[in-house]
Amino acid sequence: MIKKTEEKRGDFAVQSRKNILSVYMLGRFSVEYGGQILSLGRNSFSKLIQLLQIVWLAGEKGVTKDDLAGMLYDRDSLSSLSNSLNNLVYRLRKILAENGFPKSLYVINQDGVYFWDRKIPVWVDAREFERLVELGDRKRQQEKETFQYYKKAEELYQGELLSAISTENWVIVESLRFKRMYEKAVSWLGDYMKRQKDYPGMYQLYHQAAQVYPFDNWQVGQMESMAYMGRYKEAFLLYDNTAKRYSEEMGLPPSDKMLECYKTMSRQFVSRPDVLKNIRAELREQEDEKINAYYCSLPSFIDIYRLSARRSERNGQPFCLMLCTITDYEGKVIQNQEKLKARSEILRKTIGRALRRSDVYAKYSASQYLVLLTGVREENCSVVGKRISRNFRDLSGKQAEVAISTDVTYAGGYGNDFGFLNAHKKNRFSLSCRKTG
Numbered sequence: 001m002i003k004k005t006e007e008k009r010g011d012f013a014v015q016s017r018k019n020i021l022s023v024y025m026l027g028r029f030s031v032e033y034g035g036q037i038l039s040l041g042r043n044s045f046s047k048l049i050q051l052l053q054i055v056w057l058a059g060e061k062g063v064t065k066d067d068l069a070g071m072l073y074d075r076d077s078l079s080s081l082s083n084s085l086n087n088l089v090y091r092l093r094k095i096l097a098e099n100g101f102p103k104s105l106y107v108i109n110q111d112g113v114y115f116w117d118r119k120i121p122v123w124v125d126a127r128e129f130e131r132l133v134e135l136g137d138r139k140r141q142q143e144k145e146t147f148q149y150y151k152k153a154e155e156l157y158q159g160e161l162l163s164a165i166s167t168e169n170w171v172i173v174e175s176l177r178f179k180r181m182y183e184k185a186v187s188w189l190g191d192y193m194k195r196q197k198d199y200p201g202m203y204q205l206y207h208q209a210a211q212v213y214p215f216d217n218w219q220v221g222q223m224e225s226m227a228y229m230g231r232y233k234e235a236f237l238l239y240d241n242t243a244k245r246y247s248e249e250m251g252l253p254p255s256d257k258m259l260e261c262y263k264t265m266s267r268q269f270v271s272r273p274d275v276l277k278n279i280r281a282e283l284r285e286q287e288d289e290k291i292n293a294y295y296c297s298l299p300s301f302i303d304i305y306r307l308s309a310r311r312s313e314r315n316g317q318p319f320c321l322m323l324c325t326i327t328d329y330e331g332k333v334i335q336n337q338e339k340l341k342a343r344s345e346i347l348r349k350t351i352g353r354a355l356r357r358s359d360v361y362a363k364y365s366a367s368q369y370l371v372l373l374t375g376v377r378e379e380n381c382s383v384v385g386k387r388i389s390r391n392f393r394d395l396s397g398k399q400a401e402v403a404i405s406t407d408v409t410y411a412g413g414y415g416n417d418f419g420f421l422n423a424h425k426k427n428r429f430s431l432s433c434r435k436t437g
Helices: 048-063 065-072 078-098 125-138 141-155 169-195 199-212 218-227 233-251 258-270 273-283 297-313 337-354 378-396 418-422
Strands: 002-005 023-024 030-033 037-039 107-112 114-115 122-124 320-327 360-365 367-374 400-410
Touching: 023 065, 023 125, 030 218, 048 065, 048 078, 048 107, 048 114, 048 122, 048 125, 065 078, 065 114, 078 107, 122 125, 125 141, 125 169, 125 378, 141 169, 169 199, 169 218, 199 218, 218 233, 218 258, 233 297, 233 360, 297 320, 297 360, 320 337, 320 378, 337 360, 337 367, 337 378, 367 378
Parallel strands: 023 122
Antiparallel strands: 002 037, 023 030, 030 037, 107 114, 320 367, 320 400, 360 367
């Protein structure tokens, strides 16, 4: 089946080139011929398609039968693997011919090495990316040429190699190799743009890198370029959003590099006294955020917890630290990630609505939330915990539970900080309170 090309991908998209097959693997996978998208059948993740991807990625050097079999199959008997490959190639030829590919043998076996049929010229974005990076490496003494090659390579890198099948062993190996090349190119480009004082270009470079790999600290480069351009408010906002994302999706605090960048910007940023009113307006919550309890990132939660402990020392007011853990009906943590993600969001909303506006909560892990209740004694903790559990079951169904552990702390009793979390119970509904201090 042939579909019209929907979009162009980078400067290297093969446009209106007849008799040239264009293969895109960096980001989503697609194949074009003569300016039209070709279908590869219903199952785009099959061994058949992987065979094509491996051969295309190998290029002119080809791939041996043993290597190809090892990538595609578990290690069975050699005869079984050989037969499987032969059948796969036969099916491949039939399917490609039925889906608009030009007539050819497509994959050829020469002395135990598999190649793409040279009768159909093929251009592969991943191979072009690798070629450009290698050219840039050779031209390190001529910075302008290195910049041109690296920049073209960076523009071509639209995403992780074959992200749809990123869990395949052979893809993991190749993806890591391409990622290292990409990191090398981006790092060099960022340093070069900084020296050239091309701060807008520097920002766009790191912005794209952060889109591709959001947990690899590329936001530091974004923040730095913003600071050079005097866009401090945007840089601080990016820091807050990144820290929140790290906490909620990975359960991690901001990296040391990010924290250092934040401190550097704070020292550089000079505000006039007359902007206090504007600052206060920026700090003010939105009206729709005031309805429920205060939800924040884990680093912010830790700061609030420590501040509450200090206040407790001064005024003797107790506070309660609560851990809510999503479980199944057997008290086990849910393994299905999609289901866990959906129920985690339900629990977040449940906690927000069950607490007072003055209470604070944050995501602790993929299946857990921390809650801080100030001025709350033991008996009230139980009431809050049961309310959260009941409301959560109403929204998620009886197959889901929330296990709750609490620690009621009085003045001077916060030396353990979050130590009790390591020993919380995982039964259907547990509510264990202990006094400290």
